[in-house]
Amino acid sequence: DGGITQSPKYLFRKEGQNVTLSCEQNLNHDAMYWYRQDPGQGLRLIYYSQIVNDFQKGDIAEGYSVSREKKESFPLTVTSAQKNPTAFYLCASSMETGTGSYNEQFFGPGTRLTVL
Amino acid sequence: QKEVEQNSGPLSVPEGAIASLNCTYSDRVSQSFFWYRQYSGKSPELIMSIYSNGDKEDGRFTAQLNKASQYVSLLIRDSQPSDSATYLCAAYSSASKIIFGSGTRLSIRP
Numbered sequence: 001d002g003g004i005t006q007s008p009k010y011l012f013r014k015e016g017q018n019v020t021l022s023c024e025q026n027l028n029h030d031a032m033y034w035y036r037q038d039p040g041q042g043l044r045l046i047y048y049s050q051i052v053n054d055f056q057k058g059d060i061a062e063g064y065s066v067s068r069e070k071k072e073s074f075p076l077t078v079t080s081a082q083k084n085p086t087a088f089y090l091c092a093s094s095m096e097t098g099t100g101s102y103n104e105q106f107f108g109p110g111t112r113l114t115v116l
Numbered sequence: 117q118k119e120v121e122q123n124s125g126p127l128s129v130p131e132g133a134i135a136s137l138n139c140t141y142s143d144r145v146s147q148s149f150f151w152y153r154q155y156s157g158k159s160p161e162l163i164m165s166i167y168s169n170g171d172k173e174d175g176r177f178t179a180q181l182n183k184a185s186q187y188v189s190l191l192i193r194d195s196q197p198s199d200s201a202t203y204l205c206a207a208y209s210s211a212s213k214i215i216f217g218s219g220t221r222l223s224i225r226p
Contacts, residue, residue: 042204042218043160058213090159104150105206105214107159 003027004108006091011113013078013085021076021111023091030096032074033105036060037088049074050096078113086115118143120207122217129224135192137220139205142186148208149181151190153201154219160204164190195224 004025013019025032031050035043045058049068063082068074074093078085089112092105119142129135141149148167152160166172166179166188178191188207192199202219209215 043216045213048213103148103208103214104162104165106162110159 004091004093004106006089006108006111008111009109011111013113013115015115016080018077018079019113021078021089021091021113023074023076023108024072025074025091025093025108026072027093027106028071029093029106030071031094031103032068033092033094034058034064034066034074034076035090035092037090043090046076084115085113088112118207118209118215120205120215120217122203122205122220124218125221125223127220127222129195129222131195131197131224131226133195135195135199135222135224137190137192137203137205137222139188139190139217140186141188141205141207141215143207143209143215144183144186146207146209149179149188150206150208150214151177151179151188152204152206152216153199154204155201192222197224197226200224 007022033048034046037043044060046064047066049055052071055066055068065077088110090110091108094103094105121140151164153163154160164179166181172179176193180189200223202221204219205217206214
């Protein structure tokens, strides 16, 4: 069963805590992405990675960190520096052709993070 | 700032009618365009990709692309209540990034 999994589905964070969101894919995709979605809003790119051991900041990287040690995995850490982390977090992956074709992104089910 | 613009809606369409969703983009070098459907509380699901000017049909869905006008649209024929969702338009930008619009909320009324 190919796809993208995210865990946990719901996560609660106390003030001052770091939390890590898991994202795993078995689609053999090169590129992986993290987005944040606030209620009634579009998707905002946090970080993305085109290859193992390399990643780039997106539009709202402050207060977040990532790693890409394996092709299949792209965990996101929400640090205590992120002042307003309550949101729906979405992980996506795509083949990487470099030409713009066949680079559809496919999404995992998401993690809903709430700050207590 | 490269942008993808959509009317936020809500767009209300009677069951069985054609729903027409529109999107404009600012980056002239964009080559690939996508439509995603997102049900409330769920993640986006890819429903159409289009790369060339003209129409692309898949079942009840037709995507239309006009690069000269920087305009993408999605038509849904024979609209069903299950089509009620938010539809996200997206354009491939440079450096492996896709730019998403903020979405159009579609409501199909029985």
